Amino acid sequence: MNSSRIGQPLDRVDGVAKVTGQARYAAEYPADGLLHGSVVCSAIARGRVRAIDASAALALPGVVWVLTHENRPVMAGDDESYEDEDAADGSPFRPLFDARVRYSGQPLALVLADSPELARHAASLVRVDYQPDEHETDLRAALQRAHDAPAELPEPRGDADAAIAGAEVQLALEYELANEYHNPMEPHASTVIYQPGGDLLVHDKTQGPQNSQQYLCNVLNLEPSRVRVLSAFVGGAFGSGLRPQYQLPLAAMAALTLRRSVRVALTRQQMFTFGYRPRTVQRLRLGASAEGKLQGLIHEAIGQTSRFEDFTEQVVPWSGMLYHCDHLRLDYRLTPLDVYTPLDMRAPGAATGLFALESAMDELAWATGTDPVQLRLLNYSETDQNQGKPYSSKELRACYRQGAEAFGWSRRSAQPRSMREGEQLIGWGMATGVWEAMQKPASARASLSADGRLIVASATCDIGPGTATAMTQIAADTLGIDPARVHFKLGDSTLPTAPLQGGSFTVSSVGSAVREACLALARRLCEAARQLPDAPFSDASQLRCIDGRVQQGDDSQRAIDLQELLARHGSLAAEVDAKPGKQREQVASATHSAVFVEVRVDEALGTVRVSRVVSAIAAGRVVNPKTARSQILGGVVWGIGMALQEEALIDHRLGRCMNHNLADYHLPVHADIGDIEVIFVEEEDALVNALGSKGVGEIGIVGVAAAVANAVYHATGKRIRQLPITLDRLLQGE
Structure with missing residues (x-):
């Protein structure tokens, strides 16, 4: 594979169509x-x-x-x-x-x-x-009606209650998140x-x-x-x-x-009449040694659902895999209400569960007098204890190190309310992010036309991350041709089968299928070249596709241009079905991040502004760093909104959302966002898939809300455990 195409910041192949209005929705x-x-x-x-x-x-x-x-x-x-x-x-x-x-x-x-x-x-x-x-629409008023969620949870490990009861440091904490709508x-x-x-x-x-x-x-x-x-x-x-x-x-x-x-x-108002991120109440109990080593952990979550469906998401399992803890119990329940069924929303479950876990870890750091980064390194897990498997790759330590260095974490003053500029209290907080690196079965077709254009097709779609661009790069890289001569067809139910676009698995799933289809096409091209009676090859067993030609080994003199080959042979095509490799079964695979945040809080008014963010991401091989960076930027912005602004206000007397518009449902705008630095940590992974890519769609938001809340505590000394952190909650906080 020619690595010159993958890893390059290629402009979006559909960018001109979008900015000129040619793209139709x-x-x-x-x-x-x-x-x-x-x-x-x-x-x-x-x-x-x-x-x-x-x-x-x-x-x-x-x-x-x-x-x-x-x-x-x-x-x-x-x-x-x-x-x-x-x-x-x-x-x-x-x-x-x-x-x-x-x-x-x-x-x-x-x-x-x-x-x-x-x-x-x-x-x-x-x-x-x-x-x-x-009717009943208030989760808080109906918590006692919760029932077990139909979710597969990791089995309890050890005796969490006894471990916590015998620990030197014990914490019992509760966190709550409001309904959020996609918009x-x-x-x-x-x-x-x-x-x-x-x-x-x-x-x-x-x-x-x-x-x-x-x-x-x-x-x-x-x-x-x-x-x-x-x-x-x-x-x-x-x-x-x-x-x-x-x-x-x-x-x-x-x-x-x-x-x-x-x-x-x-x-826009009707966009508030179907799925959403559900309101959730989470309770954590932690037991640790005096220096902060986890000895027992219990994470319980209760989320709302409709009366006609049990919506489940992975809220609590992250607490069993992110940090090493031999005594653990997880519980997840649902409360049916007179509402529509919730729906997966960017990093479903993880954005919710990691807010609670990473806030609790920060509280443990303060309780033990341990630096928050050092506390996480102290509890670092080399394996996914939920599965009992090692990771295919895990560069989280490098995320902590590179993120902290870029942020200047070593200059942090340890005590709350100890950093200020004029009337602005300054707070620094951090959190860890994690998201499962998945791969789904997918199909793709690759064909070369007589004029030398490569047409690649799959029924995936592109909701904004730059799917068509990434697939173009993968195809061009595999066959060694100019990306300008590649056209990726998508968004059509008649094309080869593809999974839903979600979960950060499109590149690993559809991208793997595109790669395999192009490899199959390359084999057909080499076979067609072998059959030419005047082919310039002395050893046809060494043929390969490179730079728009079929070539014998490294000898560019013994080669035939693809356009010439196709003109003489006719068009060629290959279609494949790709699925996860057997090697994945022996390992756990995840994307990790470390997020560092600076907030400035007006002491008199209680206003909070995030002035700086550094997000260090370990996501395997990044196909396109330009579009991948945009994904992380969008996730960070959303995490800031989740922490400080985003909340559906429900009038439970009427059972309806009252701020169902973009004037009253608050989202971040440009003026709310300070500097965001994205670092992609080098991470090689030969097991996760043939591309070595893990996906970045979800990981950008995970941990951001917790990092903001932790920074607010560092700035003010007030721990706000209910999101969003609004003026009234901060002014009235602990």
């Missing part, structure tokens, strides 16, 4: 006679619909139809027989299935009209008569183009076009050959597109019934 595709749908959402959290009066809407010229549970087409879901790839345990929500109202914001009707403005106005005229029931730039939308014969061409906001295709086929009893889903460009998702959202089946049902093309685009 799900709600931007035209169609003749296109109808626009506007969703009517429930105003109550629990109950039944007595009646829906759509007469005022239907009286408007240009309003074509109002779809409700009373006139919808038959769904396969009527017998609860369908699911999607990322579904939670339970009975999945079926929009317009019946008269039951399960949560506030539930779609109850779809108004179809000739323009989006008319559809939205007409939707405001639809009147719904409810029979409300008592990508592109709201969810589906444009369903009705084609002759009833086939559907669907442009969907999704993280998996094949998942959306399977979902529609299952729900509406359609043959896969009749449904093609495209998602060439996705304006961010963060997990919100892992499951098909309700605009997709609504648009498809309307298109099939009316035999017309239909677009349903959700409003």
